[in-house]
Amino acid sequence: MSDLQSLYQELILDHSKRPHGFGLIENPSSSSHQLNPTCGDEVTLQLTVVDDRVTAISWEGHGCMISQASASLLAELVNADGFTRSELTERIDGFREMLRSRGTAEPDEDLLGDAAVLSGVSRYSARVKCAMLGWVAAEDALLKI
Amino acid sequence: MTAQPFTPAELSRIRADFPILSESVNGHPLVYLDSGATSQKPRSVLDAERDYYEHRNSAVHRGAHTLAAAATDEFEEARATVARFVGASADEIVWTSNATEGINLVAYALTASLSAGDEIVVTELEHHANLIPWQELAARTGATLRFIPVDDDGALVLDDLESIITERSRIVAFSHVSNMLGTVSPVSLLVARARSVGALTLLDACQSAPHLPLDLHALDVDFAVFSGHKMLAPTGIGVLYGRASALSQLPPFLTGGSMITTVTMERAEYLPPPQRFEAGTQKVSQSIALAAAVDYLGAVGMDRIAAHEHMLGARLVAGLSTIDGVRVLGPTVGASRVGLASIDVRGIHSHDFGQFLDDAGIAVRVGHHCAQPLHRRLGVTSSTRASTYLYSTEEEVDTFLTGVVDAISFFGGSR
Numbered sequence: 001m002s003d004l005q006s007l008y009q010e011l012i013l014d015h016s017k018r019p020h021g022f023g024l025i026e027n028p029s030s031s032s033h034q035l036n037p038t039c040g041d042e043v044t045l046q047l048t049v050v051d052d053r054v055t056a057i058s059w060e061g062h063g064c065m066i067s068q069a070s071a072s073l074l075a076e077l078v079n080a081d082g083f084t085r086s087e088l089t090e091r092i093d094g095f096r097e098m099l100r101s102r103g104t105a106e107p108d109e110d111l112l113g114d115a116a117v118l119s120g121v122s123r124y125s126a127r128v129k130c131a132m133l134g135w136v137a138a139e140d141a142l143l144k145i
Numbered sequence: 146m147t148a149q150p151f152t153p154a155e156l157s158r159i160r161a162d163f164p165i166l167s168e169s170v171n172g173h174p175l176v177y178l179d180s181g182a183t184s185q186k187p188r189s190v191l192d193a194e195r196d197y198y199e200h201r202n203s204a205v206h207r208g209a210h211t212l213a214a215a216a217t218d219e220f221e222e223a224r225a226t227v228a229r230f231v232g233a234s235a236d237e238i239v240w241t242s243n244a245t246e247g248i249n250l251v252a253y254a255l256t257a258s259l260s261a262g263d264e265i266v267v268t269e270l271e272h273h274a275n276l277i278p279w280q281e282l283a284a285r286t287g288a289t290l291r292f293i294p295v296d297d298d299g300a301l302v303l304d305d306l307e308s309i310i311t312e313r314s315r316i317v318a319f320s321h322v323s324n325m326l327g328t329v330s331p332v333s334l335l336v337a338r339a340r341s342v343g344a345l346t347l348l349d350a351c352q353s354a355p356h357l358p359l360d361l362h363a364l365d366v367d368f369a370v371f372s373g374h375k376m377l378a379p380t381g382i383g384v385l386y387g388r389a390s391a392l393s394q395l396p397p398f399l400t401g402g403s404m405i406t407t408v409t410m411e412r413a414e415y416l417p418p419p420q421r422f423e424a425g426t427q428k429v430s431q432s433i434a435l436a437a438a439v440d441y442l443g444a445v446g447m448d449r450i451a452a453h454e455h456m457l458g459a460r461l462v463a464g465l466s467t468i469d470g471v472r473v474l475g476p477t478v479g480a481s482r483v484g485l486a487s488i489d490v491r492g493i494h495s496h497d498f499g500q501f502l503d504d505a506g507i508a509v510r511v512g513h514h515c516a517q518p519l520h521r522r523l524g525v526t527s528s529t530r531a532s533t534y535l536y537s538t539e540e541e542v543d544t545f546l547t548g549v550v551d552a553i554s555f556f557g558g559s560r
Contacts, residue, residue: 004504008497013557039496039512040526062526064494065556130496 006120007127008065016065021075025058032140034133041067041130045137049145055082057138064130066121071134073115078138080113085142092139099128148448150456151535159445160536162187173506176541181324181485181532182510183374184355186438190377193437194430205429206403206420220429223436224419227384230439231350231369232360237392239385239419240432244351245274247370247385248318250422251347252278254395255316261287264313266344268293268301268330269522270323273515275349279318288315293335299326299475299523306338314344321353321369325516325530326475327458327485329353336365345391351375355534356454356483358447367391373431377438382431385422392418399424442535450535454484457533457542461486464546470553474523485532487514490549493556495527501552502529507545 028046035042041063048056057075061068074095078088095112098105103123107116121131151159160166163185168175177185197219203212205220225235241247259265265279269292283290293309294302310317317339322329332348339346347368353359355376361369368391373382387395397404397415401424406414415421442450461484465473470491475482490498499511510530513520520526531545 002504004501007500008555017557039494040517040520041494041496064496066497124500127496127500 003120003123007124009117009120011114011117012065012069015069015072015076019068019072019075021057021059021072021079023058024060028058030141030144032137032144034137034140036063036067036129036133039063039130041133043067043071043134043137045071045134045141047138047141047145049085053082053084054078054088054142059134059137061134063133064127066118066127066130067133070115070118070131071137073113073118074134074138077113077115085145088138089142092135095135096132098122099131148446148452150453151449156453156536156538160538162189162441163536164188164191166536170506170508171504176505176507176544178531178533178537178541178545179508179510180355180534180537181327181352181375181514181530183380184377184534185536186377186379187441189441190379190434190437194379194434197430197433202430205427216429219433220427223432226436227432227439230359230443231354231371231384231386232362233386234389236417236419237386237389239387239392239422240428241370241383241385242381242428243374243383244349244370244372245278245383247368247383248275248347248349249278250385250398251316251368251387251395252282253398255282255345256285257396259286259288259315262313263288263315264311265290266293266310266314266317266339267291268319269295270299270301270326270328270516270519271318271320272324272349272351273517274351275318275320275347276518279316289313293319295519295522297523298477299323299328299519300480301330303331303334306334310335310338310342310344312342314339314342316345316347318347318349320349320351322350322356322483323475323516323519324352325487325514325519325528327352327482327487327532328475329357329481329483332364332366340365352483352485355442357451361386373435373438376435377441378435379431382428382435384435387418389418392422395422397421397424401425403427445535451483453535454533454537455482456484457537457539458482458484458486460539460542461531461533461545464542465549468546468549468553471549474525474528484534484537485530487528487530488549489523489525489528490553493553495529497556498529498549498552501555502545502548505544505548505551507548509545 029049031046043061045059107119109116203216205217228235345367348366350371354371369386374380474487495511
């Protein structure tokens with residue numbers, strides 16, 4: 001698989017075209033809006049928190065396939081069973097570490113589920129911000145709870 | 146006889162002067178179609194800067210030793226060379242770091258002469274550099290910022306010009322060539338209207354000075370700015386042109402050494418333009434390199450360069466217009482264009498598009514090109530821009546067109 005094909009795997013194209021958790025809800029527990037000023041990509045992401053447990057992520061946004069697929073993969077990961085706040089923080093940190101590895105980190109599917117497919121982004125430093133957009137929104141929303 | 150595009154032999158001689166054009170990117174020969182962002186540099190420009198540092202480097206306008214005199218002569222000769230290139234006099238050329246600094250210089254220097262009730266006029270297609278300094282000037286002075294709108298195709302709407310540029314207008318600032326659309330503005334019409342109401346004019350010539358023959362005296366603007374790095378010179382050097390009578394009325398913007406006559410502990414008196422606007426250590430090697438760049442452009446011939454890029458631009462737009470799902474931004478018929486085109490591809494974000502092209506060695510600009518209001522007006526948040534220069538070839542345009550088709554097929558088209 002070429003670098004480009006590994007960056008744009010079928011799973012990523014699918015998520016960008018049919019995103020999970022897309023659409024905002026009324027009265028979320030917390031929310032965050034993030035903008036990438038270099039390209040205008042935007043994500044508004046909401047957390048639903050029940051008893052210290054993040055049970056759902058809902059979001060809306062527009063931008064490149066990487067930013068949109070990444071937010072979708074995060075929503076899918078969280079919406080399956082939910083996470084405690086610290087479990088979610090651990091995944092956000094792990095995701096960031098993978099993206100900043102410049103192609104050296106082994107994707108950890110146990111930790112990140114399908115979102116590990118975004119490890120190819122780490123070879124393209126200009127795109128790391130795109131992939132982080134939704135995750136930074138989740139991190140910011142966690143701080144606001 | 147009208148100027149002709151370059152012959153294949155001429156073009157290959159030009160390309161041989163640019164070392165970077167033989168680089169490979171991601172296993173492919175570099176196809177550099179991002180000259181609107183920054184141009185590549187010929188060996189003569191790189192050599193001019195090195196030669197200065199190796200043989201004459203010294204402080205200009207101070208010191209009496211031989212090198213200082215030689216450096217000062219070369220620095221001022223560079224100013225005269227650049228002035229001739231744009232149809233100006235040497236004392237009308239102020240060195241700046243870039244065009245953005247030139248616009249800010251004028252906007253700050255006008256602060257004391259504007260007040261509430263005055264108006265500043267720009268257009269809706271400006272680069273952020275020719276918008277935000279005017280927003281800030283309006284905020285500092287209480288003046289009102291107005292703009293000449295564009296239509297759905299991105300063409301300036303001139304029907305209401307007389308109600309936009311009025312007796313209240315103090316300065317009208319506009320692009321000569323849109324950095325996003327490549328379209329040429331009706332300079333004489335805008336200047337005539339501004340002059341009839343006594344308003345100053347500032348021309349953003351960043352996308353025209355590198356690509357079209359430019360005669361600032363003939364265009365009759367009061368101020369103009371352009372950046373060296375877009376016209377074969379290094380980064381860090383730009384030009385503010387000011388008509389002698391307009392420049393002489395401006396107070397200084399940055400103050401300090403090199404721009405004074407007499408200084409006491411209480412006050413200072415200032416040199417006349419252009420030195421009044423050149424505080425501190427100057428960009429000596431960069432201005433010498435810019436002079437070498439305009440010598441190169443002049444030797445090739447700006448009319449030939451314009452003809453070559455016009456041909457490439459027409460090929461670009463014609464090719465793009467036949468690809469399903471591609472929208473060429475800006476007016477496609479009837480408008481005068483330089484050799485660039487920005488596109489929106491249905492269902493594919495420009496960053497993904499640019500990533501695909503980069504994999505094939507094709508360098509283009511993606512994003513909003515520092516023109517967010519114009520993108521918004523045309524209903525897109527970002528676009529992909531291919532921009533040519535004198536060293537660009539028809540084959541490169543065709544490689545880009547093939548890349549566009551391949552990218553659409555790779556990403557699967559519309560959502």
